[in-house]
Amino acid sequence: DIQMTQSPSSLSASVGDRVTITCRASQGIRDDLGWYQQKSGKAPKRLIYAASTLQSGVPSRFSGSGSGTEFTLTISSLQPEDFATYYCLQHYNYPQTFGQGTKVEIK
Amino acid sequence: EVQLVQSGAEVKKPGEALKISCKGVGFSFTTYWIAWVRQMPGKGLEWMGIIYPTDSDIIYSPSFQGQVTISADKSINTAYLQWSSLKASDTAMYYCARHVDLDPFDIWGQGTMVTVSS
Numbered sequence: 001d002i003q004m005t006q007s008p009s010s011l012s013a014s015v016g017d018r019v020t021i022t023c024r025a026s027q028g029i030r031d032d033l034g035w036y037q038q039k040s041g042k043a044p045k046r047l048i049y050a051a052s053t054l055q056s057g058v059p060s061r062f063s064g065s066g067s068g069t070e071f072t073l074t075i076s077s078l079q080p081e082d083f084a085t086y087y088c089l090q091h092y093n094y095p096q097t098f099g100q101g102t103k104v105e106i107k
Numbered sequence: 108e109v110q111l112v113q114s115g116a117e118v119k120k121p122g123e124a125l126k127i128s129c130k131g132v133g134f135s136f137t138t139y140w141i142a143w144v145r146q147m148p149g150k151g152l153e154w155m156g157i158i159y160p161t162d163s164d165i166i167y168s169p170s171f172q173g174q175v176t177i178s179a180d181k182s183i184n185t186a187y188l189q190w191s192s193l194k195a196s197d198t199a200m201y202y203c204a205r206h207v208d209l210d211p212f213d214i215w216g217q218g219t220m221v222t223v224s225s
Contacts, residue, residue, distance in 0.1 A: 001169070034211055036152075043202055043215040044144075044152065055213070087152050091211045094157070095168040096142070101151040 002026050002090055006099030012107040019075040021086055021102045028068045029092035035064055035073045038101075039084045047086075048073065078104070109133040111141075111203050111216035118222045119193050126189035127219045129203030134214075136184035137161040139205040142212065143177060143188045147199045157206065158186055193223045 003026040013019050023033065031051035036044040046055050048064035051071055061076040075082055083106055088099040114128040129141060142157040156167040160179035167177070179186040186203060203216040 032208075032211075036212070038152075043218050044204075044212075045215070046213050049211055049213070085151075089152075089154075089212060091206065091208065094166045095170075096154045096157070098144075098152045098154060 001095055002029060002092065002097055004088055004090055004097050004099040006088055006102055008102060009100060010103040010105065012105045013078050014107045015078055015080060017078045017107075019078050019082075019104060021073045021088075023066075023071045023073075023088035023099045025069045025071075025090055025092075029090045031067045032090055032092035033064075033066070033071050034089050034091070035062075036087045036089060037082075037084045038087065044087065075104075080106075109214055111205060111214055113201075113203060113216035113219045116220040116222070118224070120225055121194055121223055122192050123223075124189070124191050125193055125221065126187050127201060127221065129186045129188075129216050131184040131186075131205065134205075137181050139207050141179065141186040142204050142206050143175075143186075144202040144204060145171075145199045146202065146218075152202075155188070155201075160184075160186060193221075195223050195225075197221060198223050 005024045033051045035048040038044045052064045063074045085101045085103045087101050110132050112130045140157045143155040145153045155171045156177045158165045158177045160181040176189045200218045202218045204212045205214045
């Protein structure tokens with residue numbers, strides 16, 4: 001199985017801060033990676049797919065980059081509605097695997 | 108509107124059987140894979156397995172193989188997740204999501220909460 005190591009597991013940030021979350025794959029996964037946002041009590045919502053393609057309707061302050069084994073999700077200017085948990089997911093092969101999640105909290 | 112509609116919350120006793128559902132609405136169900144994802148209380152997302160309703164090709168995570176059964180009925184655009192004998196540790200929210208390689212996990216169901224308690 002491909003292990004997805006996501007870091008940090010949590011972070012505290014202020015509105016307006018730039019936030020970066022990283023996922024590392026245990027082997028190369030091309031760009032077969034997506035980023036998902038989950039707010040409390042809600043289903044996950046896709047933000048980014050193919051490592052860097054922004055989902056329609058998602059604000060442009062979200063961006064993704066990377067290929068192979070290292071990937072990042074960046075929020076350029078954190079907004080109040082961005083406080084949530086973020087997960088990466090690889091679909092390069094089966095079983096598809098999630099990162100452990102990053103909880104973004106208000107400082 | 109494109110959506111996945113899941114069945115309602117369940118409260119069961121240990122040892123009981125259960126089958127929950129995920130119905131595709133507003134899209135061609137048989138052109139997508141449908142995945143199941145578990146989220147235990149306060150924990151992260153875990154990929155359980157995936158089915159291609161066109162031919163019922165199924166792939167399980169090794170962690171869930173033998174613990175659950177995934178199936179689908181393409182005639183009614185519905186995928187299922189079932190247990191033959193529930194345990195307390197099966198208490199979790201279960202999500203379905205549709206998947207295709209060029210457009211992965213774009214639509215999710217609202218989730219089904221399963222509570223197993225004596």
